[in-house]
Amino acid sequence: xxxxxxxxxxxxxxxxxxxxxxxxxxxxxxxxxxxxxxxxxxxxxxxxxxxxxxxxxxxxxxxxxxxxxxxxxxxxxxxxxxxxxxxxxxxxxxxxxxxxxxxxxxxxxxxxxxxxxxxxxxxxxxxxxxxxxxxxxxxxxxxxxxxxxxxxxxxxxxxxxxxxxxxxxxxxxxxxxxxxxxxxxxxxxxxxxxxxxxxxxxxxxxxxxxxxxxxxxxxxxxxxxxxxxxxxxxxxxxxxxxxxxxxxxxxxxxxxxxxxxxxxxxxxxxxxxxxxxxxxxxxxxxxxxxxxxxxxxxxxxxxxxxxxxxxxxxxxxxxxxxxxxxxxxxxxxxxxxxxxxxxxxxxxxxxxxxxxxxxxxxxxxxxxxxxxxxxxxxxxxxxxxxxxxxxxxxxxxxxxxxxxxxxxxxxxxxxxxxxxxxxxxxxxxxxxxxxxxxxxxxxxxxxxxxxxxxxxxxxxxxxxxxxxxxxxxxxxxxxxxxxxxxxxxxxxxxxxxxxxxxxxxxxxxxxxxxxxxxxxxxxxxxxxxxxx
Numbered sequence: 001x002x003x004x005x006x007x008x009x010x011x012x013x014x015x016x017x018x019x020x021x022x023x024x025x026x027x028x029x030x031x032x033x034x035x036x037x038x039x040x041x042x043x044x045x046x047x048x049x050x051x052x053x054x055x056x057x058x059x060x061x062x063x064x065x066x067x068x069x070x071x072x073x074x075x076x077x078x079x080x081x082x083x084x085x086x087x088x089x090x091x092x093x094x095x096x097x098x099x100x101x102x103x104x105x106x107x108x109x110x111x112x113x114x115x116x117x118x119x120x121x122x123x124x125x126x127x128x129x130x131x132x133x134x135x136x137x138x139x140x141x142x143x144x145x146x147x148x149x150x151x152x153x154x155x156x157x158x159x160x161x162x163x164x165x166x167x168x169x170x171x172x173x174x175x176x177x178x179x180x181x182x183x184x185x186x187x188x189x190x191x192x193x194x195x196x197x198x199x200x201x202x203x204x205x206x207x208x209x210x211x212x213x214x215x216x217x218x219x220x221x222x223x224x225x226x227x228x229x230x231x232x233x234x235x236x237x238x239x240x241x242x243x244x245x246x247x248x249x250x251x252x253x254x255x256x257x258x259x260x261x262x263x264x265x266x267x268x269x270x271x272x273x274x275x276x277x278x279x280x281x282x283x284x285x286x287x288x289x290x291x292x293x294x295x296x297x298x299x300x301x302x303x304x305x306x307x308x309x310x311x312x313x314x315x316x317x318x319x320x321x322x323x324x325x326x327x328x329x330x331x332x333x334x335x336x337x338x339x340x341x342x343x344x345x346x347x348x349x350x351x352x353x354x355x356x357x358x359x360x361x362x363x364x365x366x367x368x369x370x371x372x373x374x375x376x377x378x379x380x381x382x383x384x385x386x387x388x389x390x391x392x393x394x395x396x397x398x399x400x401x402x403x404x405x406x407x408x409x410x411x412x413x414x415x416x417x418x419x420x421x422x423x424x425x426x427x428x429x430x431x432x433x434x435x436x437x438x439x440x441x442x443x444x445x446x447x448x449x450x451x452x453x454x455x456x457x458x459x460x461x462x463x464x465x466x467x468x469x470x471x472x473x474x475x476x477x478x479x480x481x482x483x484x485x486x487x488x489x490x491x492x493x494x495x496x497x498x499x500x501x502x503x504x505x506x507x508x509x510x511x512x513x514x515x516x517x518x519x520x521x522x523x524x525x526x527x528x529x530x531x532x
Contacts, residue, residue: 022100022103022104022105023104023105023233024104024105024106024107024233025104025105025106025107025129025130025228025231025233026106026107026109026127026128026129026130026233027106027107027108027109027128027129027130027131027132027161027228028108028109028111028121028124028125028128028130028131028132028152028157029041029108029109029110029111029132029134030111030113030121030124030125030131030132030133030134030148030152031113031133031134031135031144031145031148032113032134032135032136032139032142032144032145032148033112033113033114033115033144034113034136035113035134035135035136035139035145035165035166036134036136036165036166036203036204037110037111037113037132037134038075038076038078038095038110039074039075039076039203039204040132040134040163040165040201040203040209040224041075041078041097041108041110042074042075042076042077042078043075043203043204043206043209044099044108044209044210044224044225045075045078045097045099046073046075046078047206047209047210047211047225048099048101048210048225050099050100051078055078056073059073059074059075059077059078060073075203078097093112093117093120094109094110094111094112094120094121094123094124095109095110096108096109096110096124097110101225101229103229104228104229106228109124109125109127109128110124111124111125111148113144113148115144115147115387118144118147118148118151118340118387119338119340119387121148121151122151122155122338122340122427125148125151125152125155125157126155126413126427128155128157129157129159129231129233129234130157130159130160130161130228130231131149131152131157131159131160131161132161132163132224133145133148133149133152133160133161133162133163134163134165135162135163135164135165135180135184136165136166136169137164137165137166137167137169137170137173137176137177137180137200138166138169138170138176140179140180140183141180141183141184141187143373146187146373146374147373147387147389149188149191149193150191150371150373150376150389151338151389152193153191153192153193154336154338154389154429155429156405156406156409156429158192158193158194158195159193159194159195159231159232160188160193160195160196160197161196161197161198161199161224161227161228161231162180162181162184162196162197162198162199163199163201163224164177164180164181164198164199164200164201165201165202165203166202166203166204167200167201167202167207167215167216168202168204168205168207168215172200172213172215172216174216174218174219177198177200177219180198181198184196184198185198187376190376191376197221197227198221199219199221199222199223199224199227200213200216200219201213201223201224202215208223208224209223209224209225210223210224210225211223239266240265240266240300240408241265241266241321241322241324241325241408242263242265242266242267242268242272242274242320242321242322243263243264243265243266243319243320243321243327243403243408243410243411244261244262244263244264244268244304244306244319244320244321245261245262245264245317245318245319245320245356245357245358245410245411246259246260246261246314246315246316246317246318246319246320246357247260247261247262247316247357248260248261248316249314249315249316250305256307257307258287258289258305258306258307259305259306259307259308259314259320260303260304260305260306261303261304261306261320261357262301262302262303263298263299263300263301263302263303263304264300264356264408264410264411265300265408265410265411266299266300266322267297267298267299267300268285268288268297268298268304268306268320269285269288269296269297270285270286270287270288270295270296270297271284271285272284272285272322273323274308274320274321274322274323275320275321275322275323275326276312276314276318276319276320276321277318277319277321277326277327277329277401278318278319278329278399278400278401279313279314279318280329281310281312281313281314282323283308283309283310283312284308284309284310285306285307285308285309286307286308286309287305287306287307288304288305288306289304289305289306289307290302290303290304290305306320316357317356317357317358317359317360317400318401319356319358319401319411321401327401327402327403327408327411328401328402328403328433328435329399329400329401329402329436330396330399330400330402330433330434330435330436331395331396331397331398331399331400331436332365332393332394332395332396332433332434333393333394333396333402333430333431333432333433333434334391334392334393334430334431334432334433334434335391335392335393335394335414335428335429335430335431336389336390336391336428336429336431337384337389337390337391337392337416337426337427337428338387338388338389338426338427338428339384339385339386339387339388339389339390339425339426340386340387340424340425340426340427341386341418341423341425341426342386343425344383344384344385344386345364345368345383345384345390345392345416345425345426346364346368346382346383347364347365347366347367347368347382347392348363348364348366349363349364350362350363350364350419351363351364351416351417351418351419351425351426352416352417352418352419352422353394353396353414353416353417354414354415354416354417355400355402355411355412355413355414355430356410356411358400358401359417360396360397360398360400361396361397361419362394362395362396362397362416363394363395364392364393364394365392365393365394365395367380367392367393368380368381368382368383368384368390368391368392369381369390369391369392370384370385370388370389370390370391371388371389371390371391378390378391384426391431399436402430402433403430403433404430404431404432404433405429405430405431412429412430413427413428413429413430414427414428414429414430415427415428416428480500482499482500482503483496483497483499483500484496
C-alpha cells in the first residue's frame with residue numbers, strides 16, 4: 001500500500017526548494033550616529049511584511065515605553081534589542097536580521113554609528129557584499145561617515161548605496177539631496193568604491209523604502225528594496241583557488257591521520273594533487289571525510305577532514321592549496337590596519353599575528369602612517385590611535401603562507417593580539433608581501449636555479465688571486481710526500497726540503513697557467529638573465 005504525500009508536507013518542501021534557489025545578499029547598514037540606520041532597517045522589515053503579529057504587539061508595547069516617536073511605532077526597536085541601546089537610543093552591538101522577498105534572501109547587518117563602537121561596525125562590514133551608508137539630509141556627510149566608508153574600502157566592500165535619509169526635514173528638496181550626493185561622490189572618488197547609488201528617502205514615513213514616494217516626484221530611480229533585489233552579490237568563493245587552513249590534526253587511532261579545517265575558497269576532489277604550505281610538500285587527496293560520510297568533492301564553506309596519499313608533516317597553521325596557484329611564503333608584509341585599542345600601535349612593539357589558523361609573533365617596523373579622513377591621503381606618524389586606519393609593515397617571527405586581501409579575503413586578513421592581555425587590539429588586510437631573501441652563501445657559491453634544474457654546465461667567475469690561491473694550496477699539500485721520499489733516500493732534511501720547494505714553485509707556475517687558460521674557455525654562452 002502506497003502512502004500519499006500530505007499536502008502540508010508537500011507545500012513546505014516546495015517552499016524550502018524555492019528558498020534554496022534564491023540568491024543571498026549580505027549588506028551592512030552604517031553611517032553616523034542618529035542618522036536613522038535602525039529606523040530604516042525596522043521600516044524595511046515592516047514594509048516588506050517580515051514582522052509577525054506578535055512582534056508588532058511587542059513593538060507597540062516597547063514603543064510606548066522606550067520609543068521616541070510619540071504614539072507612532074518606533075521601528076528602531078525591532079533591531080535595537082539591548083537594554084542599554086533602548087535606554088540611550090543608540091545602537092551598540094551589531095544586529096543580524098534575516099528576511100526574504102519573492103526575488104531574493106537578505107541578511108541585513110545593523111552596525112552602530114557611535115565612534116566608540118566603530119570596532120563593532122568593522123566586524124559586521126567584514127562579511128558584507130554591499131554597504132548601505134545612511135546620511136541625514138540636514139547634517140550631511142560627517143567625519144564618522146567618512147571613517148565608515150574608509151573601513152568599507154579597506155575590507156573590500158566596493159558597492160555602496162548612499163541613502164540620504166530624513167528628506168522630510170529639508171522639505172523634500174532636490175537641491176539638498178544633490179548637494180549631499182555630489183559632496184559624497186567627490187570625496188569617495190579615489191578610495192576604491194567602484195559603484196555608488198544614491199537614493200533619497202525618509203525612514204520614519206517609509207518614503208522610497210519599499211514604495212515610491214509621493215513627496216519626491218523628481219526622483220526617477222529605484223526604491224531601496226528594488227535596488228537591493230537587483231544588486232549583484234559577491235563572487236562565489238568556490239571559483240577561486242583551493243585554500244584550506246589546517247585547524248586540527250585528527251588522530252583517533254594509529255591507522256588514521258586526517259587534517260581538519262574549513263575550506264576557505266575553491267574546491268577539493270579525491271585524487272586531486274595539492275601542496276601543503278609553507279613546506280611546499282606535494283601529495284594527493286585520498287579521502288574527504290565528514291560527519292555525514294565520505295565525499296567525492298567539497299567546496300568553499302564546508303568543514304572537512306582530508307587524508308593524503310603520502311605521509312606528510314603538517315600541523316595546525318599550515319595550508320592546503322591547489323598545486324597550480326600557490327600563495328606567497330613571507331615573513332614581512334605590508335598591511336592596512338584598523339586599530340581598536342586605547343593604547344596606540346607603535347613601531348617596535350610586539351604583537352601576536354593571527355591569520356586564519358596561524359598564530360605567530362610579529363614586530364611593527366618603522367615608517368607608520370595613518371589615513372587623513374578629509375584628504376584620503378596617508379600621513380606619516382609615530383603611532384596609530386584608536387579608531388584610526390593606517391599602514392604599517394610587520395616582521396613575522398617565521399615565514400607563513402599568506403596572500404593579498406584583494407586575492408583572497410580569508411587568507412589575506414588578520415587580527416593583532418596583545419601578547420600579555422590576549423585582547424584583540426587591531427584588525428588588518430594584507431596589501432603586499434615581501435619575498436624571502438636568498439641565503440648569502442647559497443647565492444654566492446651555487447649556480448642559478450635555472451642552470452641547476454636544466455643540468456647544464458656553467459663557467460665560474462675566475463680571478464687571478466683565486467687561481468693563484470688554488471695552485472699554492474694544491475701544491476703545498478701535494479709536495480709533502482716528495483719531501484718525505486727525498487728525506488729517506490738522501491738522509492738530509494736540507495736537501496729534501498730544497499727538492500720539495502723546487503717542485504712546489506715549478507708546479508705552481510704550471511698549474512696557475514693551466515687554470516688561467518681554462519678560465520677563458522666557455523662551456524656555453526650565458527644569457528643576460530643567468531649572469532645578472
